[in-house]
Amino acid sequence: MNKQFGEMFPEETKKVLMDAFKELKDKVLLEAFVRDDDNDQFSAFTSEFLKGISRLTDKIDIEIYKSSDGVTKKKGITRFPTILINPDKYMVSYVGAPFGEEARTLIMAIILASTNGTIFSDAALKRLFELKEPRHIQIFVSPSCPYCPQQALNAVSAAIAMPDIITVEIIEMYENRDYIDKYHIITVPFTVINDIPIGTGVKPPEIFVEEMHNLSPVKRAFAPMAGEAVNVDLAIIGGGPAGLTAAIYAGRSGLKSVVLEKATVGGQVLVTPVVENYPGFSQIAGKTLVDIMYQQALRYTHILEGEDVIDVKRADEVFELKTNRRIYNARGIIIATGAEHKKLDVAGEKSLYGRGVSYCATCDGYFFKDGKKVIVVGGGNTAVTDALYLHSIGAEVSLVHRRDRLRAEAFLQKSLSDNKIPVYWNTVVKEIIGANHVGAVRLQNLKDNSIKVLEVDGVFIAIGYVPNNEIAKILGLRLDSEGYIKVDSRQRTSMHMVYAAGDITGGIKQIVTAVGQGAIAAITAFEDLSNPYWKKGDN
Known part of the structure; x- marks a missing residue:
C-alpha cells in the first residue's frame, strides 16, 4: 500500500461501503489509467482507492494501466487518472481522482452498473427511449459540491439505459482546468451535451432528459401522470x-x-x-x-x-x-x-453567474483555492462562514459589507478577525466586471461615495434570502x-x-x-x- 495514504478507509467507512455493496448483483470491472509518475498524487490516490473498495467485495474487479501502457494508447486515454466502468458494456468514464463527493458518485455509479439500474422515473425512461441520435454527455464536478452526484448520476443512468448511443464523462474540474477556459465555467455541476454547454445546477431527471433531446436548457418538464393518485x-x-x-x-x-x-x-x-x-x-x-x-x-x-x-x-x-x-x-x-439566495441585482451578476459569480462557496470555492482573489458580499452568519471557508482552502478573500458592523455571531466575527480577513466597511458592489468570467468589481463607499475598482477572480454573494x-x-x-x-x-x-x-x-x-x-x-x-x-x- 502507498504509504502516502496509509489505510484508505476507516473501519466505520468500510462498514458503510460493505453495506452499500450488498446491492451489487453482477460483477463490475473498473479499468483505471494512471500516470507512470509515482509522485502524481491524483493517480496514486485513485489506485489506492480502487484497491481499497475491491477488497470489500468480490463483485468489483480492477485493472490498472500506466500511461505508457499499450492498452492505454489503444483505448485513446489521454487524461489521467481515468476510470472506465464496465467498458465492454457501457460508455461511462470518470476523469479525475475520486476525492470527496466524487467518491460517492463513483460508488453509486458502480451500483447502477452492477444492477443495470437508473435513478429515472418510468416517465423519464419512456421519454429517454425516444432519443434516436447519439449523445456525448460531460458533467463537470468538484470534490466539495454536494449537488454534483445527483447530476452525474442522471448522466450515468442515461448511459446505462441506452448504452449504444450515449457516452458519459464525469470530469473533475480542478484536475482538468483547460475545460474552464473552453466553456468559461467556474460553477458546478456544469453540463455539456454534444459539446454544447447546457448550464449549471442539478436537474430533475425529466428535465435532464428533455435537455438531452433539445440540446438546450429546459426550465420545466411535465411528465405524464403515472398511475393512480x-x-x-x-x-x-x-x-x-x-x-x-x-x-x-x-x-x-x-x-x-x-x-x-x-x-x-x-x-x-x-x-x-x-x-x-x-x-x-x-x-x-x-x-x-x-x-x-x-x-x-x-x-x-x-x-x-x-x-x-x-x-x-x-x-x-x-x-x-x-x-x-x-x-x-x-x-x-x-x-x-x-x-x-437574494440577488444583488447589479450589472454583470446575471451574465457572469457560473463564471465567477456564485451563491455557494462550498460548491464553487474549490476553483479559487490556489490563492485566487475573491470577495464575499454580506455581513451575516452565512457570509462570514463562507469567507472563513474560502480562506481555509487557500483563496485570498475579502468581505464586503454595506454597514459598519456585522450581523454575524460574535464567535464567527472573532474567527474572521483572528484569520486577518480584510473587510470593506460601508461598501456596496455597484457592478461585476468581466467578459467570459469575472475580472473585477466596482465598489462604492457609502460614506464618501468614492468608487474603487477591485480586481477579483470570484464574487460570492450571501446577502440574505427570499422565500x-x-x-x-x-x-x-x-x-x-x-x-x-x-x-x-x-x-x-x-x-x-x-x-x-x-x-x-x-x-x-x-x-x-x-x-x-x-x-x-x-x-x-x-x-x-x-x-x-x-x-x-x-x-
Whole structure:
C-alpha cells in the first residue's frame, strides 16, 4: 500500500461501503489509467482507492494501466487518472481522482452498473427511449459540491439505459482546468451535451432528459401522470431540516406522509461547510448533518427528490397536489420550501453567474483555492462562514459589507478577525466586471461615495434570502410584507390543514428553529386530523 495514504478507509467507512455493496448483483470491472509518475498524487490516490473498495467485495474487479501502457494508447486515454466502468458494456468514464463527493458518485455509479439500474422515473425512461441520435454527455464536478452526484448520476443512468448511443464523462474540474477556459465555467455541476454547454445546477431527471433531446436548457418538464393518485395523510413540500423533521414526527404519530423535494434534500444546510451551533455536535459538516437527518426520516416516510409540485387544489377536505410526475391526495400539507439566495441585482451578476459569480462557496470555492482573489458580499452568519471557508482552502478573500458592523455571531466575527480577513466597511458592489468570467468589481463607499475598482477572480454573494412561496400563493395563504408565510404558534397558516415550517416562515433562520417548527407542524397536523378544532362549533 502507498504509504502516502496509509489505510484508505476507516473501519466505520468500510462498514458503510460493505453495506452499500450488498446491492451489487453482477460483477463490475473498473479499468483505471494512471500516470507512470509515482509522485502524481491524483493517480496514486485513485489506485489506492480502487484497491481499497475491491477488497470489500468480490463483485468489483480492477485493472490498472500506466500511461505508457499499450492498452492505454489503444483505448485513446489521454487524461489521467481515468476510470472506465464496465467498458465492454457501457460508455461511462470518470476523469479525475475520486476525492470527496466524487467518491460517492463513483460508488453509486458502480451500483447502477452492477444492477443495470437508473435513478429515472418510468416517465423519464419512456421519454429517454425516444432519443434516436447519439449523445456525448460531460458533467463537470468538484470534490466539495454536494449537488454534483445527483447530476452525474442522471448522466450515468442515461448511459446505462441506452448504452449504444450515449457516452458519459464525469470530469473533475480542478484536475482538468483547460475545460474552464473552453466553456468559461467556474460553477458546478456544469453540463455539456454534444459539446454544447447546457448550464449549471442539478436537474430533475425529466428535465435532464428533455435537455438531452433539445440540446438546450429546459426550465420545466411535465411528465405524464403515472398511475393512480397516491393517497397520504400529509404531503410535506420541501426536504430541508424542517421537512425531514416533520416527516419523522408525522411517522411517529402514525400518519402516512411523503416528502416532495424538487431539487436535492438538505436545503441551505447541505452547502454549509461547518455547523457549530447545532446541539449534540460541537462541529459537524452541513452535508453530514443532512445525511443523518435523511437516514432517520427514511424510517418513517418516502422521500422523493426531483419531485416539483406545480399545482395544488383543495376539494372538500382533501388537497390534490400535481407534481411533475404524479398526483397526490393529501388530508393536510406542510410547506417547508425554505428560501433561496437574494440577488444583488447589479450589472454583470446575471451574465457572469457560473463564471465567477456564485451563491455557494462550498460548491464553487474549490476553483479559487490556489490563492485566487475573491470577495464575499454580506455581513451575516452565512457570509462570514463562507469567507472563513474560502480562506481555509487557500483563496485570498475579502468581505464586503454595506454597514459598519456585522450581523454575524460574535464567535464567527472573532474567527474572521483572528484569520486577518480584510473587510470593506460601508461598501456596496455597484457592478461585476468581466467578459467570459469575472475580472473585477466596482465598489462604492457609502460614506464618501468614492468608487474603487477591485480586481477579483470570484464574487460570492450571501446577502440574505427570499422565500420560495409559490405554493403559498397558489393556495392564497396570508403572507407578510416580505413574502413569508404567516403562521400562529402551532405553525398553522390561514388555511385549515395547511402548515408551514422553517425558513419559509421568516424570523430566525437557524437549523434548530427549522427542526423545532417542523416537529410542531407535524404534531399540530396530527391533532387537527384527530380533532378538527374549527368544527367544534358546528354541532
